[in-house]
Amino acid sequence: MTIKIGILGYGNLGRGIECAVKQNDDMELAAVFTRRDPATVKIQTEGVPVYKADDAVAHKDEIDVLILCGGSATDLPVQTPEYAKYFNVVDSFDTHANIPTHFSNVDTAAKESGKIGIISVGWDPGMFSLNRLYANCILVDGSDYTFWGKGVSQGHSDAIRRVKGVKNAKQYTVPVPEALESVRNGENPELTTRQKHTRECFVVPEEGADLAQIEHDIKTMPNYFSDYDTTVHFITEEELIRDHSGIPHGGFVIRSGKTGWNGENKHIIEYSLKLDSNPEFTTCVLIAYARAAYRMNKEGQRGAKTVFDIAPAYLSPRSGEELRAHLL
Amino acid sequence: MTIKIGILGYGNLGRGIECAVKQNDDMELAAVFTRRDPATVKIQTEGVPVYKADDAVAHKDEIDVLILCGGSATDLPVQTPEYAKYFNVVDSFDTHANIPTHFSNVDTAAKESGKIGIISVGWDPGMFSLNRLYANCILVDGSDYTFWGKGVSQGHSDAIRRVKGVKNAKQYTVPVPEALESVRNGENPELTTRQKHTRECFVVPEEGADLAQIEHDIKTMPNYFSDYDTTVHFITEEELIRDHSGIPHGGFVIRSGKTGWNGENKHIIEYSLKLDSNPEFTTCVLIAYARAAYRMNKEGQRGAKTVFDIAPAYLSPRSGEELRAHLL
Numbered sequence: 085m086t087i088k089i090g091i092l093g094y095g096n097l098g099r100g101i102e103c104a105v106k107q108n109d110d111m112e113l114a115a116v117f118t119r120r121d122p123a124t125v126k127i128q129t130e131g132v133p134v135y136k137a138d139d140a141v142a143h144k145d146e147i148d149v150l151i152l153c154g155g156s157a158t159d160l161p162v163q164t165p166e167y168a169k170y171f172n173v174v175d176s177f178d179t180h181a182n183i184p185t186h187f188s189n190v191d192t193a194a195k196e197s198g199k200i201g202i203i204s205v206g207w208d209p210g211m212f213s214l215n216r217l218y219a220n221c222i223l224v225d226g227s228d229y230t231f232w233g234k235g236v237s238q239g240h241s242d243a244i245r246r247v248k249g250v251k252n253a254k255q256y257t258v259p260v261p262e263a264l265e266s267v268r269n270g271e272n273p274e275l276t277t278r279q280k281h282t283r284e285c286f287v288v289p290e291e292g293a294d295l296a297q298i299e300h301d302i303k304t305m306p307n308y309f310s311d312y313d314t315t316v317h318f319i320t321e322e323e324l325i326r327d328h329s330g331i332p333h334g335g336f337v338i339r340s341g342k343t344g345w346n347g348e349n350k351h352i353i354e355y356s357l358k359l360d361s362n363p364e365f366t367t368c369v370l371i372a373y374a375r376a377a378y379r380m381n382k383e384g385q386r387g388a389k390t391v392f393d394i395a396p397a398y399l400s401p402r403s404g405e406e407l408r409a410h411l412l
Numbered sequence: 413m414t415i416k417i418g419i420l421g422y423g424n425l426g427r428g429i430e431c432a433v434k435q436n437d438d439m440e441l442a443a444v445f446t447r448r449d450p451a452t453v454k455i456q457t458e459g460v461p462v463y464k465a466d467d468a469v470a471h472k473d474e475i476d477v478l479i480l481c482g483g484s485a486t487d488l489p490v491q492t493p494e495y496a497k498y499f500n501v502v503d504s505f506d507t508h509a510n511i512p513t514h515f516s517n518v519d520t521a522a523k524e525s526g527k528i529g530i531i532s533v534g535w536d537p538g539m540f541s542l543n544r545l546y547a548n549c550i551l552v553d554g555s556d557y558t559f560w561g562k563g564v565s566q567g568h569s570d571a572i573r574r575v576k577g578v579k580n581a582k583q584y585t586v587p588v589p590e591a592l593e594s595v596r597n598g599e600n601p602e603l604t605t606r607q608k609h610t611r612e613c614f615v616v617p618e619e620g621a622d623l624a625q626i627e628h629d630i631k632t633m634p635n636y637f638s639d640y641d642t643t644v645h646f647i648t649e650e651e652l653i654r655d656h657s658g659i660p661h662g663g664f665v666i667r668s669g670k671t672g673w674n675g676e677n678k679h680i681i682e683y684s685l686k687l688d689s690n691p692e693f694t695t696c697v698l699i700a701y702a703r704a705a706y707r708m709n710k711e712g713q714r715g716a717k718t719v720f721d722i723a724p725a726y727l728s729p730r731s732g733e734e735l736r737a738h739l740l
Contacts (some may be wrong), residue, residue: 103673107552128673183736204740211546213740214724215683218539220739221700221727222693224435268686343696345431345456349688355543356684358596360677365550368671372549392725392735396542399549407720408511411548412532412541 087378088114088146089371090171092137092163093153094125096331097176100367101151102129108371110401114146144170149374151175151367161186168193168201168388172377174370176206183209183390191388200377201388206366207357208232212337214391215355219339223351226341229267231259231280235333235362243308244285247301249293252321254328256284259336267338270350283314286328288321333362372399415706416442416474417699418499420465420491421481422453424659425504428695429479430456436699438729442474472498477702479503479695489514496521496529496716500705502698504534511537511718519716528705530717534694535685536560540665542719543683547667551679554669557595559587559608563661563690571636572613575629577621580649582656584612587664595666598678611642614656616649661690700727 089105091098094116105113106129113132118125122134135143140150150171152163156179164175168190177186183204190201204210208230216228237257244253263280266273273279285302289295299316303309319327334357343349359365373391376398380389397407417433419426422444433441434457441460446453450462463471468478478499480491484507492503496518505514511532518529532538536558544556565585572581591608594601601607613630617623627644631637647655662685671677687693701719704726708717725735 100671103671104552106673107671180740183740184733187736209740211550211681214546216739217724217728217735218542221703221724222539222696224432224696270686343428343431343435343689343692345434349692351688351693352684352686353539354682354684354686356680356682358598358680358682360679361671364671364677365679368550368552375549390736390740392732392740393723395721395723396545396549397720400545404720405512407545408515408718411544412508412511412537412718412720 086110086112087375088112088148089374090115090117090140090143090147090150091153092117092140092150092167093159094118094120094127094134095153096363097153097367097370099128100361100364101153101371102127103364104367104371105129107368108375108401110375111371114148115143140167141170147171148378149174151370151374161189164201164203165189165193168199169197170199172200172374172381174202174205174374174377176210176366176370177204178206178209180209187388187390195387198381198386200381200386202373202377202390202394203388204390205370205373207359207369208335210366210369210391211357212335212355215337215353216339217392219337219341219353219355223339223341223343223353225343225347226339226351227272229275229338229340230335231264231338232335233257233259233281233333235335235359236328236331240283240285240308243305244287244302247298247305249290249298250287251290252288252324254286254324256286258282258284264336267340268352268354270340270352272340277311278313281312283309283312285314285316286319286324287316288324289318330360331362332360333365334358375399375401414438414440415703416440416476417702418443418445418468418471418475418478419481420445420468420478420495421487422446422448422455422462423481424691425481425695425698427456428689428692429481429699431692432695432699433457435696436703436729438703439699442476443471468495469498475499476706477502479698479702489517492529492531493517493521496527497525498527500528500702500709502530502533502702502705504538504694504698505532506534506537508537515716515718523715526714528709528714528717530701530705530719530722532718533698533701535687535697536663538694538697538719539685540663540683543665543681544667545720547665547669547681547683551667551669551671551681553671553675554667554679555600557603557666557668558663559592559666560663561585561587561609561661563663563687564656564659568611568613568636571633572615572630575626575633577618577626578615579618580616580652582614582652584614586610586612592664595668596680596682598668598680600668605639606641609640611637611640613642613644614647614652615644616652617646658688659690660688662686703727703729
């Protein structure tokens, strides 16, 4: 009996899910649903059907867990509560400020349908959140630090592409090494936005564009760049494709705290990720939580969940006995 | 309503629990139980009674969770199943090979009494185990690496003290930096015992002892030192007390894995600890899981549990809403 996985949305995340399913022997890909014309969507797994997203509900009995691979801005706020009426669902909703509302909407739908909806799965929110939680519960008297990168920020790359005279661009978020070192040394620094990260931009200008103006427009862009030390490199389209086609990312969650009768002992807990492919790693996390959704629902659990609510053993295909014998 | 904590055994761990309880506003120390004469045990918290361990059961209604602070060799295999008949218990049982038996014994006792017994809590087993589990579930195709140190190994220090001519000693386990770097770079090295850790010994010899003989006896000791590159430093008792009185420890859990349709993308997950006080950090973990034991038992759960079985939210005094709003 394998867990039958459905994918809704065949972009970077959808393709990542397809790869992750291939690595997990207890799962199989049952169907892909798309808002495009299914005839134009070519997937990698042989023999798996591609259906119109509008027809998903008709296939609900063929799917154990539907993984929602849309975006957080407009897709997931609608899709996750809607599909939770019919499916166990997992999403990667990452608009931190709107998580409470999203949780509530999914919870209502999933409680009514008797399904499980796990929201905000991935690495931040997701694994980084888990590490913040564990570290806060252990080191009660302490400070939290999260650094992102080195990695590609899709939002910042998009912002640069909207600058006049820019043909294409890629932006990397880079943690400041001195800030990281200070935190690791338990110095508990108070860090400004500028002291934590720098921003590095690789820009392909349109022919004849005013390079000085582009650089000025990027560096002074409010919210995105004005609070950071930003570097702008002008390169050719060929160089962009050759050197910057990947979607690497990563980061660091660090908690620095004190223990002892008078706080005399210092401790550092650090969790870090170094990822060649942000979407593929995210989907590996999604797939592990899809297994949890399936198993918890089989036990009769229902409603919205986050990574905080799920006992780690649910993520593994191995039995409790095996886990205790080999990983504890 | 605070959670009433009992401590059984007032050594390094017991004292650590006492400090940790002080940091957690939702808890109070209710009693300390000792096998020594209670009149000789002076604790730091005012107004808390010290009782004979033999009388613990008489106080069972005053304690929500009893934390067992004995050793894994002889204390916990007996104590944890015994006290689980009367109390919710948490222990730090760390003899990896005997965990399945210990789990089974505690499970039987706790299921019968309707209590919760959480075993093998701390950092290894404990937080390191959790990180191995999460990382294995995410990066299915990968390799695990655990490095310990730099830190004091009590077992190895004890072994040196048994060598003829040794008055006192402290041993540090040290990860080999080149091995760590290779793992972090995703090179997936196959590492021998010698390639992963070195051992550094600070030895106070007895007057007139044969130093060359001591060094030889340490370096050739099977299991403990013969498979490692070991350094022996002879120092005075004063130097040992001045420079080596702490109990620091730490380590690294790293998983290196591949994703993508053809395994084309590499990823590194790393969790590390840098601890000034091994027992105080361990007890901070124990106290967080004591909260979980209390809450899960209130919900009607019973039996033996490990860190794998416990949803992270149970560790925090904050509500689900607060956690989602602030840490997710």
